[in-house]
Amino acid sequence: MGTSQNNYLHLARPLAPAAVSTTAPSTAPLSVSLLPQALFSILDHASRRPADQERVIGTLLGTRSEDGTEVHITNCYAVPHTETAEQVEVDMDYQKAMLSLHLRSTPKEVLVGWYATSGELNTFSALIQNFYGQQGEGTFPHPAVHLTVSTAPGRDVDARTYISAPIGVTAERAADSCLFIPVPHEIRYGDAEKSGLEMIASAKEREDRSLLLQTDVETLERAIEQVLEMLERVSNYVSNVLDEEAEPSSALGQFLMNTLSLAPKVDAESVERDFNNHIQDVLLVSYLANTIRTQIDLSNRLATAALTMGHAEGAPPTDAQQQDNKQQSSRGGRGGRGGGRSRGGGDRDYQRENPLGL
Amino acid sequence: MAEPNTASAPLKEVQIEALVVMRIIKHSTSAFPTPATGCLLGMDVADNIGTQLQVTNCFPFPAAAPDQPPAQQEQQYYQQPTDAATLAAGAPRAKSNVAYQSEMIKYLREVNVDAQSVGWYISTSMGNFVNQNFIENQFFYQKVTDEKTVALVFDVGRSSAGSFSLKAYRLSPSFMASYREGKFNTEAIQKSNLRYQDILVELPLQIHNSHLLTSFLHQLPQPPPTKNALDFPSSIADLTHDPNISSNPLAPNLDHLDLSIDPFMEKTCDLLLDSIEAHQTEQNNAQYYQRSLAREQTKIQAWQAKRKQENQLRGQQKQPLLDENEWTKLFKLPQEPSRLESMLVGRQVEQYARQVDGFSAVVSGKMFGVRGTMLPGDIA
Numbered sequence: 001m002g003t004s005q006n007n008y009l010h011l012a013r014p015l016a017p018a019a020v021s022t023t024a025p026s027t028a029p030l031s032v033s034l035l036p037q038a039l040f041s042i043l044d045h046a047s048r049r050p051a052d053q054e055r056v057i058g059t060l061l062g063t064r065s066e067d068g069t070e071v072h073i074t075n076c077y078a079v080p081h082t083e084t085a086e087q088v089e090v091d092m093d094y095q096k097a098m099l100s101l102h103l104r105s106t107p108k109e110v111l112v113g114w115y116a117t118s119g120e121l122n123t124f125s126a127l128i129q130n131f132y133g134q135q136g137e138g139t140f141p142h143p144a145v146h147l148t149v150s151t152a153p154g155r156d157v158d159a160r161t162y163i164s165a166p167i168g169v170t171a172e173r174a175a176d177s178c179l180f181i182p183v184p185h186e187i188r189y190g191d192a193e194k195s196g197l198e199m200i201a202s203a204k205e206r207e208d209r210s211l212l213l214q215t216d217v218e219t220l221e222r223a224i225e226q227v228l229e230m231l232e233r234v235s236n237y238v239s240n241v242l243d244e245e246a247e248p249s250s251a252l253g254q255f256l257m258n259t260l261s262l263a264p265k266v267d268a269e270s271v272e273r274d275f276n277n278h279i280q281d282v283l284l285v286s287y288l289a290n291t292i293r294t295q296i297d298l299s300n301r302l303a304t305a306a307l308t309m310g311h312a313e314g315a316p317p318t319d320a321q322q323q324d325n326k327q328q329s330s331r332g333g334r335g336g337r338g339g340g341r342s343r344g345g346g347d348r349d350y351q352r353e354n355p356l357g358l
Numbered sequence: 359m360a361e362p363n364t365a366s367a368p369l370k371e372v373q374i375e376a377l378v379v380m381r382i383i384k385h386s387t388s389a390f391p392t393p394a395t396g397c398l399l400g401m402d403v404a405d406n407i408g409t410q411l412q413v414t415n416c417f418p419f420p421a422a423a424p425d426q427p428p429a430q431q432e433q434q435y436y437q438q439p440t441d442a443a444t445l446a447a448g449a450p451r452a453k454s455n456v457a458y459q460s461e462m463i464k465y466l467r468e469v470n471v472d473a474q475s476v477g478w479y480i481s482t483s484m485g486n487f488v489n490q491n492f493i494e495n496q497f498f499y500q501k502v503t504d505e506k507t508v509a510l511v512f513d514v515g516r517s518s519a520g521s522f523s524l525k526a527y528r529l530s531p532s533f534m535a536s537y538r539e540g541k542f543n544t545e546a547i548q549k550s551n552l553r554y555q556d557i558l559v560e561l562p563l564q565i566h567n568s569h570l571l572t573s574f575l576h577q578l579p580q581p582p583p584t585k586n587a588l589d590f591p592s593s594i595a596d597l598t599h600d601p602n603i604s605s606n607p608l609a610p611n612l613d614h615l616d617l618s619i620d621p622f623m624e625k626t627c628d629l630l631l632d633s634i635e636a637h638q639t640e641q642n643n644a645q646y647y648q649r650s651l652a653r654e655q656t657k658i659q660a661w662q663a664k665r666k667q668e669n670q671l672r673g674q675q676k677q678p679l680l681d682e683n684e685w686t687k688l689f690k691l692p693q694e695p696s697r698l699e700s701m702l703v704g705r706q707v708e709q710y711a712r713q714v715d716g717f718s719a720v721v722s723g724k725m726f727g728v729r730g731t732m733l734p735g736d737i738a
Contacts, residue, residue: 037380040377040380041377043570097465104458151570190387193383196380212564216719272733285714286715288630289714296554299637300701304548
């Protein structure tokens with residue numbers, strides 16, 4: 001699932017001058033999908049930037065589909081750079097070193113582009129874009145993806161993605177000129193991420209923007225409360241329509257009917273039976289788990305405590321009775337008792353009090 | 359300004375940034391089913407009540423190469439197999455990764471990321487994490503004096519089922535002391551009175567968002583409506599496809615209301631059986647030790663009796679007496695096996711039991727709710 005709002009004009013994708021190895025180069029439009037963690041990382045970096053810099057940049061890592069038409073951005077890291085009115089400096093060594101470190105931990109993620117935390121595109125962007133798209137260390141022959149996330153305080157966070165085509169004015173200015181072509185992007189969420197995002201999103205309502213992690217029961221309670229609230233809104237609307245206070249809508253009515261007809265029609269007995277079975281399964285496993293816990297606790301305590309009493313029934317034999325193996329328990333029992341008696345003999349190593357003095 | 363005596367203030371709670379949550383989730387789900395490990399960065403902040411550990415960033419560890427050369431490994435066939443899971447689980451303390459970690463921290467410091475390592479994270483499935491590797495890793499971090507580190511455990515299986523499951527643990531001080539000595543036989547445990555419940559201490563965990571992130575979240579997944587009331591949809595297709603009307607809110611996550619219990623139950627039962635087997639193995643070891651100890655003792659008794667007799671004879675014949683304590687050099691008593699593993703098994707089973715309890719609470723609630731709906735008027 002993903003979200004995308006704007007419409008895009010699909011221009012033919014500019015090809016690099018060399019052929020892509022496996023498949024024929026296609027001019028199909030490129031589409032970019034973004035993981036939320038990359039976006040959060042960019043926002044975090046934007047909030048940590050040094051005070052004198054307006055925008056910060058970094059590298060995007062990700063995976064590409066076979067023919068290069070889909071780029072999936074999965075990770076990113078920041079690259080320090082300095083920008084003045086006349087020139088821009090990017091720390092190349094840092095870029096290379098961080099890239100190699102990341103490749104060690106996740107070898108599947110390759111360089112796919114770069115990001116900047118302000119929405120504007122100027123000559124510096126073009127310069128950096130060409131650097132990232134070049135042969136050798138860049139993303140050649142695939143185009144480098146440029147992601148801009150505008151982080152001006154007070155306005156919406158707006159993310160746009162571009163690829164570039166070389167556009168030359170003169171030969172000298174070719175290095176810092178390029179045409180940025182917007183491409184569609186969407187944010188993809190997986191299942192596990194959804195539950196994490198729910199936690200994060202519920203913290204947004206609170207004053208200090210933080211939330212204690214809750215147990216399952218509390219999360220369930222919240223979910224049920226929200227569903228109840230939604231149900232109430234819908235039922236209010238329906239009763240208003242029936243009282244002719246609100247406008248009816250045939251599409252909404254149809255949708256509601258479809259939804260309500262999904263409730264299964266079963267007779268009371270089978271419902272009771274299924275319900276009982278279900279609950280019994282759960283309670284049985286819960287009981288078993290707790291029983292096992294108690295047994296193991298008991299065995300651990302017996303193992304360490306019984307020896308101080310010096311009594312002949314050593315600890316491990318009684319533990320053995322927990323298992324379903326009767327023979328083992330009696331064998332272990334005899335060995336334990338024998339051990340108790342002979343241990344009383346004269347072992348200086350164990351320094352245990354043996355009041356029976358056997 | 360933090361006061362200089364934070365050494366004495368114990369860690370009270372852990373605060374974690376949203377970014378770290380997302381990174382851990384992504385790394386864990388992509389590495390599933392092998393455990394994914396990584397390092398946590400952040401800093402500790404001292405309050406009046408105790409220290410709060412703030413985790414602000416994290417990065418994954420590469421799977422470590424085995425430390426020994428391959429030739430040596432063949433001789434140690436009784437050791438654990440060096441498959442991917444074991445390597446990954448041992449990653450935080452592997453030597454190659456210590457260098458990796460310091461390099462990463464050095465580079466991240468240049469872009470103003472907190473450069474203090476505050477722990478490590480590991481992903482697990484259905485709570486199956488209390489084992490030797492986990493303890494050793496956390497010990498590796500906690501053995502430095504005056505440290506503030508924590509282990510975060512993310513449960514991939516439970517989180518995909520709808521409830522987000524991330525927990526923070528530290529080793530308790532009593533366990534640290536025992537582990538330092540390294541002996542876990544019966545007397546040491548009797549002296550220290552250590553039970554398996556005392557091994558790990560759980561810390562409360564908070565999620566924290568930055569301002570920028572909060573404004574972004576308010577804007578997701580759709581821009582707020584420009585008009586007061588939306589127009590009615592013209593068809594059912596509109597309801598599902600028009601982005602203005604149907605949005606995908608981040609909360610509530612309705613996966614949580616799912617009713618299926620079988621996958622969870624099956625996995626939990628399998629894991630419980632594994633724990634029972636491990637416990638059984640430990641018991642067998644302990645019993646074997648008892649039996650061999652008994653045998654040795656009887657042999658020693660017999661030998662001592664013989665010596666006494668001989669010494670009596672020699673005493674009568676005025677010959678030099680033989681040493682009665684020579685049995686210490688002649689007979690070797692067997693080593694008592696360490697009880698650490700059985701304690702870990704106990705703790706693991708307790709973890710499963712707690713999970714199942716939480717799960718049964720939730721499922722009972724849902725089941726009674728569904729029953730009330732299906733059989734209206736019968737609120738029994």
